[in-house]
Amino acid sequence: MFRFLFDRDTWQEVFDSFNKNKLRSILTMVGVWWGILLLIGLLGSARGLENSFNRLFGNFATNSVFIWGQTTSKPFKGFQEGRQVRLSLTDAKKVEENVEGIEFLVPRNQNQATVIRNFLSGTAQISGDYPLLDKVQKKKLINGRFLNQADIDEKKKVAVISEDTYKQLFEKDVNPIGEYIQINDINFKVIGMYEVGAINIGSSTEINIPFTTFQQIYNQGDRIGYMMITGKPEYDISQIEQDAKLLLKNLNNIHPDDKRGLASRNLGTDFARVTGFLTGMQFLTIFVGVATLIAGVFAIGNILLITVRERTKEIGVRRALGATPFEIKRQIVVEAVFLTLVAGLFGIISGGWILIWLDSAFGQGDDAVIVNASVSILVVFAALSLLVVLGTLIGLIPAFKATSIKPIEALREE
Amino acid sequence: MLQIKKLHKSYPIGNTSLHVLKGIDLSVEEGEMVAIMGSSGSGKSTLLNIIGMLDEADSGEYILDGLLIKNLTEKKAAVYRNKFLGFIFQSFNLINYKNALENVALPLYYQGLKRKERQELAMFHLEKVGLTNWAHHLPKELSGGQKQRVAIARALAANPKLLLADEPTGALDSTTSHEIMAFIQQLNDEGKTILMVTHEEDIANMCKRIVRLRDGIIIEDKKINQIRAGQHV
Ligand SMILES: Nc1ncnc2c1ncn2[C@@H]1O[C@H](COP(=O)(O)OP(=O)(O)OP(=O)(O)O)[C@@H](O)[C@H]1O
Numbered sequence: 001m002f003r004f005l006f007d008r009d010t011w012q013e014v015f016d017s018f019n020k021n022k023l024r025s026i027l028t029m030v031g032v033w034w035g036i037l038l039l040i041g042l043l044g045s046a047r048g049l050e051n052s053f054n055r056l057f058g059n060f061a062t063n064s065v066f067i068w069g070q071t072t073s074k075p076f077k078g079f080q081e082g083r084q085v086r087l088s089l090t091d092a093k094k095v096e097e098n099v100e101g102i103e104f105l106v107p108r109n110q111n112q113a114t115v116i117r118n119f120l121s122g123t124a125q126i127s128g129d130y131p132l133l134d135k136v137q138k139k140k141l142i143n144g145r146f147l148n149q150a151d152i153d154e155k156k157k158v159a160v161i162s163e164d165t166y167k168q169l170f171e172k173d174v175n176p177i178g179e180y181i182q183i184n185d186i187n188f189k190v191i192g193m194y195e196v197g198a199i200n201i202g203s204s205t206e207i208n209i210p211f212t213t214f215q216q217i218y219n220q221g222d223r224i225g226y227m228m229i230t231g232k233p234e235y236d237i238s239q240i241e242q243d244a245k246l247l248l249k250n251l252n253n254i255h256p257d258d259k260r261g262l263a264s265r266n267l268g269t270d271f272a273r274v275t276g277f278l279t280g281m282q283f284l285t286i287f288v289g290v291a292t293l294i295a296g297v298f299a300i301g302n303i304l305l306i307t308v309r310e311r312t313k314e315i316g317v318r319r320a321l322g323a324t325p326f327e328i329k330r331q332i333v334v335e336a337v338f339l340t341l342v343a344g345l346f347g348i349i350s351g352g353w354i355l356i357w358l359d360s361a362f363g364q365g366d367d368a369v370i371v372n373a374s375v376s377i378l379v380v381f382a383a384l385s386l387l388v389v390l391g392t393l394i395g396l397i398p399a400f401k402a403t404s405i406k407p408i409e410a411l412r413e414e
Numbered sequence: 415m416l417q418i419k420k421l422h423k424s425y426p427i428g429n430t431s432l433h434v435l436k437g438i439d440l441s442v443e444e445g446e447m448v449a450i451m452g453s454s455g456s457g458k459s460t461l462l463n464i465i466g467m468l469d470e471a472d473s474g475e476y477i478l479d480g481l482l483i484k485n486l487t488e489k490k491a492a493v494y495r496n497k498f499l500g501f502i503f504q505s506f507n508l509i510n511y512k513n514a515l516e517n518v519a520l521p522l523y524y525q526g527l528k529r530k531e532r533q534e535l536a537m538f539h540l541e542k543v544g545l546t547n548w549a550h551h552l553p554k555e556l557s558g559g560q561k562q563r564v565a566i567a568r569a570l571a572a573n574p575k576l577l578l579a580d581e582p583t584g585a586l587d588s589t590t591s592h593e594i595m596a597f598i599q600q601l602n603d604e605g606k607t608i609l610m611v612t613h614e615e616d617i618a619n620m621c622k623r624i625v626r627l628r629d630g631i632i633i634e635d636k637k638i639n640q641i642r643a644g645q646h647v
């Protein structure tokens with residue numbers, strides 16, 4: 001069946017007809033090449049943009065939710081409305097034990113404070129944190145380390161500061177590690193400094209101190225400012241949010257229908273909004289890509305149509321010499337497929353170059369707009385096959401016409 | 415070789431139709447060399463094309479080599495054209511981007527012969543028409559007579575039993591015409607059956623039988639004494 005593909009004459013014929021219709025063949029190939037190139041360029045940059053968004057969000061566990069207490073708006077179980085709800089470590093423990101799908105639960109305390117070092121001072125957000133915070137809100141450390149369990153256990157007076165805090169309190173080029181800063185007149189030793197990410201929740205001038213130290217200096221007891229929960233990947237963060245809030249309302253005697261007693265912010269939904277935008281963009285690129293492909297198909301089909309029509313007489317001669325309609329059609333298909341494939345492969349190669357260029361032009365550095373622009377090779381080959389198949393089908397129309405008329409009519413053609 | 419009975423053919427022209435062949439009866443034996451003559455528009459080409467299975471009759475019977483030619487699939491027809499028939503056209507109909515050798519080899523390609531065999535056979539036939547040295551020239555580099563000789567070599571390549579020629583000398587000057595006729599006579603001598611359309615009396619006289627058409631019917635069908643083409647040169 002496919003023996004003809006290994007016949008030198010088949011290819012001689014392809015080569016001959018290419019030579020005879022050089023301009024046309026090249027135009028077809030340019031059409032296909034351009035279609036594939038555009039498709040790869042578009043899909044690649046869309047993916048690159050998506051990657052860059054993902055990287056921006058990457059420091060954050062995107063499937064996380066913050067929950068904190070506010071004032072109640074409904075009386076419940078003998079409590080008046082307008083009561084200030086304060087969550088506690090016990091609450092946190094209960095939530096962690098009882099709500100399904102939680103990966104990490106991080107209790108935090110936060111406070112504004114004036115911070116002084118020598119003659120410099122500033123205002124910073126002081127956070128009492130567990131080492132676990134680093135898991136859900138990755139700190140990009142420039143110097144030193146983040147808090148550890150020993151800091152917690154020994155209630156050490158150590159601080160990890162953000163880069164912006166550093167700028168307020170230190171002269172340029174001073175290494176902050178091991179230096180002391182004063183928070184509420186208490187000396188803290190700086191043990192680490194981190195970069196503030198492009199997307200940051202809360203203040204950029206932040207100081208993280210051990211949770212236990214915070215408890216002690218602010219006399220917090222069991223209370224916490226808020227808890228940050230991240231869900232396991234296979235769980236729905238909104239469900240976890242609901243479950244946790246219901247449990248917390250129960251523990252804190254808040255009316256189940258009270259909308260204000262507990263507040264929360266779900267990063268998952270925020271993130272979903274951005275991903276929604278990205279998905280939309282991807283659909284747009286796919287749409288444009290498909291339109292390009294269709295244009296490519298018409299380019300192939302149209303040019304095949306013209307070439308075949310132009311060769312009607314030749315087809316008549318060949319039939320007079322004993323070519324069967326199948327042999328004629330087969331030759332046209334081989335030509336079409338061959339041209340499309342070669343052009344498509346060129347398109348893939350140059351598309352690859354475009355992506356490499358995009359990467360070197362826009363993909364370098366930490367704030368790159370396009371990160372790791374890439375296209376699935378499967379998508380590319382699917383597009384190419386679509387081009388080949390549809391282009392051939394369209395090309396077959398004139399081929400069918402050329403072989404369905406009587407040979408004499410084809411011969412009479414001028 | 416072939417028998418034709420009550421053959422009719424008309425072409426639709428607008429709403430009416432033009433009745434071109436109005437009941438042709440003709441039979442040709444193996445080894446004959448027949449000239450079909452008649453004024454322009456009398457239906458000579460139409461008849462030859464039907465005989466060559468390039469066209470189909472509306473009604474009547476056509477038997478080629480014992481086979482009734484009727485409602486054949488295009489695939490079967492292709493095989494018969496390839497095996498039985500060789501065509502020589504007035505306008506040569508060479509494929510212009512293929513050289514002489516490739517043109518001659520083309521029917522052999524459709525016969526499924528191996529490349530080497532094709533080349534050898536094609537070369538053999540080119541040699542027969544005296545064009546060995548032109549084998550690798552494109553048609554546009556050849557004179558009219560040379561082109562027609564390539565076309566003859568091509569028609570012969572598949573070793574057909576019946577050679578059909580529609581005004582093979584129509585585009586050639588008289589000297590060249592006679593050269594071509596000398597070839598065709600030689601082929602006939604070797605046993606090929608030949609049917610040719612012409613409206614030149616001297617060319618017709620080089621055949622062995624003349625069939626005259628007028629208005630779609632045969633008005634005369636006579637055997638003649640062949641004049642050898644060589645005698646004119
Ligand atoms: N495809 C066609 N459609 C309509 N009419 C046709 C067609 N082919 C031929 N005819 C008509 O049929 C008639 C016979 O044509 P044919 O070609 O057989 O004539 P001919 O004897 O070969 O003439 P000539 O010597 O000029 O070649 C002519 O009147 C011609 O106009």
Ligand SMILES: [Mg+2]
Nearest residue numbers: 458459460580
């Ligand atoms: Mg004619």
